[in-house]
Amino acid sequence: MLRFLATRVALLLLGLLVAAVLIFAVLRVLPGDVAQVVGGTQASAAQVARIRSELGLDRPVVLQFLDWIGGVARLDLGRSLVTGSPVAAELGQKLEVTLPLAGLSLLFGLGLGLPLGVLSAVLHRRAGGFLIAAAAQLLAAVPVVFAGVLLILLLGSWLHLLPVQGFPLDGWRQPGRAFASLILPALTIGVVEGAVVLRFTRSATLEALGQDHVRAAAARGMTLNRALVVHGLPGVLLSVVSVIGLEIAALLVGAVVVEQLFQLPGVGRMLVADVGNRDLVKVQSELLVLTGLILVVGAVVDVVHRLVDPREREAA
Template sequence: MVRFLATRAVLLLLGLLVAAALIFAVLRVLPGDVAQVIGGTRASAEQVARIRAQLGLDQPLPVQFLDWIGGLLRLDLGRSLVTGTPVAGELGQKLEVTLPLAGLSLVLGLGLGIPLGVLSAVLHRRASGFVLAAAAQSVAAVPVVFAGVLLALLLGSFLHLLPVQGFPLDGWRQPGRAFASLILPALTIAVVEGAVVLRFTRSATLEALGQDHVRMAAAKGMTLHRALLTHGLPGVLLSVVSVIGLEIAALLVGAVIVEQLFQLPGVGRMLVTDVANRDLVKVQSELLVLTGLILVVGAVVDVLHRVLDPRQRERT
């Protein structure tokens, strides 16, 4: 197990390094010049060149990349090219919105998807099971923006149950209002992603129902539900753990869209603004942090698989 953890940690670091190189390279290909943005439309070529020199943008790309990586090794995400403020401080504030949003979305998505997926599989020979599966197939194809608009109209504008937009200025110093402002955005993501979890759970449960040890337990007198819970559920949970790794990436992408829709001051809105301003240092640091979160979740999922599945432990 120790060898596996060490190998996984090395792969995680290599993945972060490759991601950093790709993010840096892609951002340098994009059109636009942050020096021109800072100088304004009336800035002369000499003024723009002076700004580029002040920001270090006139240095060769390998030098810029190594400077950025050196800062990351010191846990320094750099400073904004536009405002000059440290990226880490502002990014930390935005993560106070994005991470709870993603976490709440994950909890709601799993809370909807897993029970309904198991129920859909158990009832797969009945009309109700078919309806659940068809509904999940349809909802999974719904764009997050469309789902958000529908839920905002229904739960916000029509029923007035939840706030539709905004986040308290004091943030989590007003925990009740802050949490309430995240429910509708989180539910928007959870409905779509929960439908995906439902489909995976249904497939895993149907496979478990067809396994010999589950059918043998039912043949010996256990009810089908008890046999599934006792002998089939561990295999279903392994499949769900795999889905969680994939869903985290979808949740973070969905958070970028939802934060724009519901006017939440999270990393998504920050990223969109910084891309428009061509603030390369902030954008590349934000993308790397989000990529790092996804890679860390993937590593945790691998470890959970090794812990939960005795067959994988026997290979080490």
């Protein structure tokens, strides 16, 4: 197990390094000049050149990368090229919105997808199972923006059950208002991602229903549903654990869109603004942190899968 953990940590660090190189290289290809943004439209060529020199943008690209990645290794994400403020402090504030949003979205997605996926598989020969599966196919294809607009109209504008935009200025110092402002955005992401979980759970449950040990338990007098719960669902849950890592990535991508729609001051909204300002240091640090979160979740899922799945331990 220790060897597996060491290998997984090494792969995680290697993945972060490769991601850092790619992010840094891609951002340097984008059009635009942050020095021009800082100087304004009336800045002369000499002024823009001076700003580039002050910001260190005229240094060799390799040295810029080494300075940035060295700071990241020391947990220093640098300073904004536009405002001069520390990136880590601002990013930490934005993550206070984005991480709870992603976590709540995951809870909604699993809460909808797991039970309905099992129910759809159990009723797969009946009209109810077909309707659930068809609804999941439809919801999985719905864009997050469209789902958000529909929920805003239904639960916000028509029924007035939930706030549709904004976040308290005091943040989590007003926990009730802060939590309420995240319910509708999280439900927007959770419904779409829950449809994906539902389809995956349905397939895994149908496979479990056809396994020999489940059929044998039913043949010994246990009802098929009880045999599924006792002998089949543990394997289904192990399969679902594997897909959670992929869903986390989708949740973070969906958060970028949803934060714009619901005017939430999270990482996604900040990232869009920083890309527009060509604030390279902030953008590359934000992308690396998001990538790191996805890689860490994937590593944790792999470790949990190895710990709870006896088949993988025996194979190892």
